[in-house]
Amino acid sequence: MAGPLSHIRVLDLSRVLAGPWCGQNLADLGANVIKVERPGKGDDSRAFGPPWLKDTEGKDTTESAYFAAANRAKRSVTINLAKPEGQALVRRLAAKCDVLIENYKVGDLARYGLGYDDLRQDHPGLIYCSVTGFGQTGPYKDRPGYDFMAQGMGGLMSVTGEEDHLPGGGPQRVGVPIVDLMTGMYATIAVCAALAHRERTGEGNYIDVALLDTQVAFLANQGMNFLATGEAPGRLGNAHPNIVPYQTFKTQDGAIILACGNDNLFKKFCDLAGSPELATDPRFATNGKRVENRVVLTELLEKVFAQRSTQAWCEALDAGGVANGPINTIDQVFREPQVVARGLKFELPHPLAGKVPLVRSPMRFSGTPIVHDTPPPMLGQHTDAVLTEVLGLSADECGQLRKAGAI
Secondary structure: OOOOOOOOEEEEOOOOOHHHHHHHHHHHOOOEEEEEEOOOOOOHHHHOOOOEEEOOOOOEEEEEHHHHHOOOOEEEEEOOOOOHHHHHHHHHHHHOOOEEEEOOOOOOHHHHOOOHHHHOOOOOOOEEEEEEOOOOOOOOOOOOOOHHHHHHHOOHHHHOOOOOOOOOOOOOOOOOOHHHHHHHHHHHHHHHHHHHHHHHHOOOEEEEEEHHHHHHHOOHHHHHHHHHHOOOOOOOOOOOOOOOOEEEEEOOOOEEEEEOOOHHHHHHHHHHOOOOHHHHOOOOOOHHHHHHOHHHHHHHHHHHHOOOOHHHHHHHHHHHOOOEEOOOOHHHHOOOHHHHHOOOEEEEEEOOOEEEEEEOOOOOOOOOOOOOOOOOOOOOOOHHHHHHHHHOOOHHHHHHHHHOOOO
């Protein structure tokens, strides 16, 4: 069966990651996503390599792995927005679409007559999603914004990394562009909510999503820890600010993650570890007390974990129902039996690489399953096909636009 958004057409004018991540989510859900790119260069992330996709002989292609991560299931159309003919094409395409996604600087598209107020005159049901660094209002609205900046300005780096006095201490960015990804996720939710609203009212919507807003919003418990106390939380490395023990421990041959989310799990762990007295010790009997006495408890548990190998601990804790896990490298992730069983890695045919390995969407539906059948597009691969299908242009008309430099 078709995906849940198979009746929706999306015009994706965004590039790099936050906007394209939203577009890819919608494409995974079945939407017909048309990605508009600059002729010749395309999305900036096409140049974010190495690494590059490999061809059937193991040689580098010109397609970056970065671009492939955020653009599957889309069709690529190259349009020059600096040309009046190109601007007219985008207006015509937008009139045929349900959703438009863009991440230009504030006001940039309005200069081309492609702002929300311009397009909704002819298409009042259009859902127009703008993704920027700082939003459409406020003193920073005209500043460019990037994931790294938002991680720093939004407080994430102040709670990520080891404490300053420890080796390697200091603020750290998260190892993936988490603010871009979360902004793309919030944008996806907002678009789906706007589609639901339009279904009832027929009205379109303007969506303003910003990297900094997103980062502050997903400070989550750490943000509330500050708001409740007036004290800014600091870095705790791999420890949790509100739950103990919920961290990594060194074993005989490596390390393991222990996650005791409640007092019962802590008691189970203590019994399995051969240290039942820790669960009844007044200093550690409740989570609140364990948080207060985390340094003392951590020192005791470090000695306990050093007595067995990582595998031995994982097997014992699994058998006892205590949450735990190894710290995998990325290659180990894709060998995990659960990851293999869930089919998270899959391959699709690719016109240049022969085939491209990709990561399956984590969204699973019983009635409208997601079908992955379209690889990340080559630059401009679908220009003529989309203009013919959506706008009814002839081959001669496409040729004239190409001659004029509009496509």
